[in-house]
Amino acid sequence: MNQEKKIKCPRCNSKNCFEQELQDLANYLCSSCGFTSNSNFKPDNEFTKKAESKNPQIVNELKFYDTERSINWYPSVISTDKGMIYPEGTVKAWAWKFAPIVKLSEDEKSNYPIPGLDGEYYETRLGVDLAQAFHQHDFINALNELGAVKLD
Numbered sequence: 001m002n003q004e005k006k007i008k009c010p011r012c013n014s015k016n017c018f019e020q021e022l023q024d025l026a027n028y029l030c031s032s033c034g035f036t037s038n039s040n041f042k043p044d045n046e047f048t049k050k051a052e053s054k055n056p057q058i059v060n061e062l063k064f065y066d067t068e069r070s071i072n073w074y075p076s077v078i079s080t081d082k083g084m085i086y087p088e089g090t091v092k093a094w095a096w097k098f099a100p101i102v103k104l105s106e107d108e109k110s111n112y113p114i115p116g117l118d119g120e121y122y123e124t125r126l127g128v129d130l131a132q133a134f135h136q137h138d139f140i141n142a143l144n145e146l147g148a149v150k151l152d
Contacts, residue, residue, distance in 0.1 A: 003020070003021045004018055004019070004020040004021075005018070005019055006018060006019075007019045007028075009030040009032060009033060009035070010064070010066040010067075010068055010069070010073070011030065011033050011035050011064050011066075011073060012030060012032050012033035012035075012137070014030055014031075014032035014033065016030065016031045016032045016140075017029070017030035017031070017032070018030075018031070024039075025038055025039055025040065026038060026039040026069075027039075028073070029076065030139075031139065031140055031143065031149070032137070032139060032140065033136075033137065033139060034075055034076050034085075034087075034096060034136075034139030034142070035064060035073040035074060035075055035076065036073065036074060036075075036076045037066065037069075037071050037072060037073040037074065038071070039069070039071060040071075041071045041072045041073070041074075042070060042071060042072075043065065043070075043071075043072060048072060055074070056077070056086070056087075058075075058087050058088065058089065058090070058091075058094060059074050059075055059077065059087065060074075061090075061091045062074065062075050062087060062091060062094065075087040075096075076139075078143075078146065078148070080146060080147070080148070081101060082100065082101055082146055082147050083098055083099050083100040083101050083126070083127070083145070083146055084098070084099050084126055084146075085097070085098050085139075085142045085143065085146055086099075087136075088131075088133075094136055095133045095134060095135060095136055096133070096134040096135070096136060096138065096139055096142040097128075097131040097132070097133055097134070097142075098131060098132045098134065098142045098145040098146060099126050099127050099128045099130065099131040100126075100127045100130055100145075101124050101125070101126060101127065102124060102125050102126070102127040102130065103123065103124050104121075104122065104123060104124060104125060109121040109122065109123070112125055132145060
């Protein structure tokens with residue numbers, strides 16, 4: 001079963017929040033505030049503890065509890081071949097960042113060796129130094145920069 005429907009976001013009340021059911025798992029993503037979850041993110045279960053142990057600190061600090069579904073929601077971290085969207089800052093002052101993937105010149109490649117592969121070098125890098133900032137309520141424009149949505 002693969003059903004997708006719009007729901008009201010429990011964090012920002014936007015109607016641009018999506019729920020997708022895949023077998024026995026419900027996934028959620030709000031394209032307005034950028035928070036995401038799934039039905040496994042119950043507070044204090046092993047799945048949640050393991051995920052949080054790998055999350056950046058800011059992601060865990062911005063966690064939101066959804067009382068209707070009894071799950072935690074987190075700010076999204078999205079990585080594609082075009083770049084990455086991630087939250088940056090502190091709980092009181094944070095923003096979405098979009099860092100593009102940058103193709104390395106032949107000269108630059110020597111600065112990016114692939115660990116464990118002698119003489120092999122990365123072709124691209126994540127351009128964190130070129131990252132664009134978006135207000136925490138402007139996730140949709142960060143998605144647009146990533147190429148995940150097209151805005152008029």
